Amino acid sequence: MIDVISVKNFSKSFDDKNVIDDLSFNVKEGDVFAFLGQNGSGKTTTLRCLLNIYSTDSGELLFMGKKYSVDMAKYLGYLPEERGLYTNSKVLETLIYFGQIKGLSYNDAKLKGILFLKRIGLEDKSNELIKKLSSGQQQKLQLGITVINDPKILILDEPTKGLDPLNRLLLLDILMELNSNGSTILFSTHQMEEAEKIATRLLMIKNGKSVLYGETEKVKKDFGENTIKIEYKGKFPINNKMYSAVISNNYAEVNPNDTVSENDVLKFLIHSGIEISKFEIASPSLNEIFIKLATN
Secondary structure (H helix, E strand, O other): OOEEEEEEEEEEEEOOEEEEEEEEEEEEOOOEEEEEOOOOOOHHHHHHHHOOOOOOOEEEEEEOOEOOOHHHHHHEEEEOOOOOOOOOOEHHHHHHHHHHHOOOOHHHHHHHHHHHHHHOOOHHHOOOEHHHOOHHHHHHHHHHHHHOOOOOEEEEEOOOOOOOHHHHHHHHHHHHHHHHOOOEEEEEEOOHHHHHHHOOEEEEEEOOEEEEEEEHHHHHHHHOOOEEEEEEEOOOOOOOOOEEEEEEOOEEEEEEOOOOOHHHHHHHHHHOOOEEEEEEEEOOOHHHHHHHHHHO
16 A cells, blocks of 8 residues: 655754654555644644645655645645634635635535535535634534545644534544545544544654554554453542553543452452443553553
8 A cells, every 4th residue: 555645754843942853654545544642742743844834854754755735735635723714704605715726616616515514514504604603613614625625635633623522523424434435534633532433543642752653453452452441330449559540431441550460450349349330351542542651
């Protein structure tokens, strides 16, 4: 499978502060590639350098073996972290305008715009001024601008930022539809559950360096298979001598300490008084991996 995006030995500094340090990774054709890291870890800087918005200090960042140029815009869609719309324009007119900029005819842009508005539940807003939309509605419209030309490559910087849970799921569904129709997707996020839901491959960075890279399931498996996933009722006990735990809404992911077995943990939990309704021993979630790597 060919490399759609190739980053080799990339470094970038601002005012003598090293933001990215000798970073290398590839995004292959057909990937849904998650670019993970804490806020301020260098994700946006990398995407902007990839698109020649920022200059690089060193390294090579390529699309299909070439450095980005404006003529690539016809097959590439970019959703920046900082959203920007002409708020005094009408919703459908805006989609048509950007569709034409990206090479569509007026009629094709209008048809695609109408279909997209229907897909996101905003068909009744087509003649509204953008400034009358909620922030979440504006964000979905911005995604429409990004994908209206059915780009072969999508670069999305925190695409679900500011969306409620239902609209996050809608956006992820749209991304999977685009991928099934041939789009390669690179998206940055610090929402691990989103990456785990859709990413085929991933890169996690910390302090500008790669700390995890590869196929999502292999990365999780390589990180360990002794995570105990538990659904329970009651107050989950804390026992740092035996395990670490990520706890949320009657669900916990528990990792035994080095000298402690899974059976020891389960016996302790049973005797602690909580009611365990379900448990399994499996690979850790990306959220647990992220927390461990971010805090170590």
